[in-house]
Amino acid sequence: MINLQPYSNPNYFMILLAALLPIMIGLYFGRRLKIYEALFTFSFLVLTFGGDHWHQGVALIIYTIYQVGLTMGFERYRRTKNQTSIFVSTVLLSILPLVIVKFTPLFPNDHSFNIGFLGISYLTFKTVQVIMELRDGTIKEISWQQYLQFLLFFPTISSGPIDRYRRFIKDYDHVPDRKTYLADVDQAVFYLFQGFLYKYILGYIFGTLLLPNVSQAALSQRYALGGTGISWYLLAYMYVYSMYLFFDFAGYSLFAVSISYFMGIKTPMNFNKPFLAHNIKEFWNRWHMTLSFWFRDFIFMRFTFWVMKHHWVKNRVRMSQLAYLVNFLVMGFWHGITWYYIVYGLFHAAAIILNDYWLRYKKKHADQIPHNKWTEGLAIFATFNIVCFSFLIFSGFLNQLWF
Incomplete structure (x- = not known):
């Protein structure tokens, strides 16, 4: 059986675009072919999770039945006397599979909990979001058919962007007029070619041509210096890896958004020139935005309240x-139970707390602190380097140097 990872090679895009044609023709004539879209989703899920990845396919089926049953059960019993206990229990149960998957690597010889599959994190974010918004009342009611369509929406299933249920259903239930849809297709084509530029040209240059060379040079220089001195190749690695991480992931996200637009669904963008941010807070409003906003709404704000x-x-x-x-x-x-992912999180927490101190000080002494294109350039430069250093931590490369 053919097994293709999402947006992995030209053959995948040829199959994908051919399969999209009936959907596009239907939308052009003002109809959404929901039965065909369901078959389209099923076919590409088989392509992704079939063949050698059949165990992931089985895990996805079990996971989906589990989450749909959990969410629909909560939707039915959320107004009972013990609604707080039911809500907390439902949220904990919804994240339980992801927690098991994240902790499984700590027990490498134990395969009994091998329940992971590509995209489990992003599906979990969707289920938690729906459960919390059902509790808040912002989602009034939900049908299992629409929920299933939202959960398994194929263009974004493996790595996002993370859409919101109400926004998705509004698009799914509404067929755009012909003029609007043609504008969406035009935008989809632009995002598709921009994705090719990012992932397959710039991502290839930084990730395949440059990164192995600078990583090997950094390791060699480290050993030559005997663990002392500054490795300039390590600095090069930091910048090259940061560029690769951005172009590879931003390219993937552009593909997901592009295919969504072809299907008449305006999946939100994930990146907005993040390396032009003036401070770390602005950076998180530009980088992996759907994840950043999800954490803001469902972790930061909930914990604050x-x-x-x-x-x-x-x-x-x-x-x-x-x-x-x-x-x-x-x-x-969430990224993983390793020291460098945890330090990465703590680093950004410290950076954003220090940034808040600076912003309050700057506001209080606005008349004493110059503000011009030079100070703005300095702010962008400083933020860029802080972010790149955090990505060096995130890469785990320091683990190779030190251990």
Whole structure:
């Protein structure tokens, strides 16, 4: 059986675009072919999780049945007397499979909990979001058919972007007029070619041509120096890896958004010139935006409200700092149970807390601090280097140098 990873090679795009034609023709004539879209999704899930990855396919089926049943059960019983206990239990149960998957690598000889599959994190983010918004009342009702379509929307299933249920269903239930759809197709074509530029040209240059060379040179220089001195190749590795990480992931995200637009679904963008950010807070409003905003809404804000409700911290500044720490620590653990992912999360928590101190100081002494194109350039330069250093931590390359 053919097995293709999403957006992995030219053959994949040829099959994908051919399969999209009936959907596009239907939308052009004002109809959404929902049965065909369901068959389209099923076919590409088989291509992704079939063949050698059949065990991931089985895990996806079990996971989907589990999450749909959990969410629909919560939707039915959320207004009972023990609604808080039911809500907390449902959220914990929804993230349980992901927690098991993240902790499984700590037990490399134990394969009994091999329940992971490509995209489990992003599906979990979707389920938690729906459960929390059902609790809040922002989602009034939900059908299992629409929920299934949202959960398994193929262009974004493996690595996002992370859409929101209400926004997705609004697009799914609404067929754009012909003029609007043609504009969407034009945008989709632009994103598709931009994705090719990012992932297959720039990503290839930085990830395949440059990264192995600078990593080997950094390791060689490290051994030659006997663990002393500055490795300039390590600095080169930091910048090259940062560029590769951006172009590879941004390229993938552009593909996902492009295919979504072809299908009449305006999946939100994931990146907005993040390396032009003036500070670390602005960076997180530009980098992997759907993930950043998900953590803001469902970790940072929820933790803040919980602290306020229980009067744990009265000082609002200290409360926000504690929330940042929890937010980025959770993000670090989500990436993986290794020291460099956790340090990466703590690094960004510290950076954003220090940034808040600076912004408050800057506001208080606005008349004493110059603001012009030179200071803006300095802010962008400093933020860029701070971010690149965090990506060096994230890469795990320091682990190779030190251990």
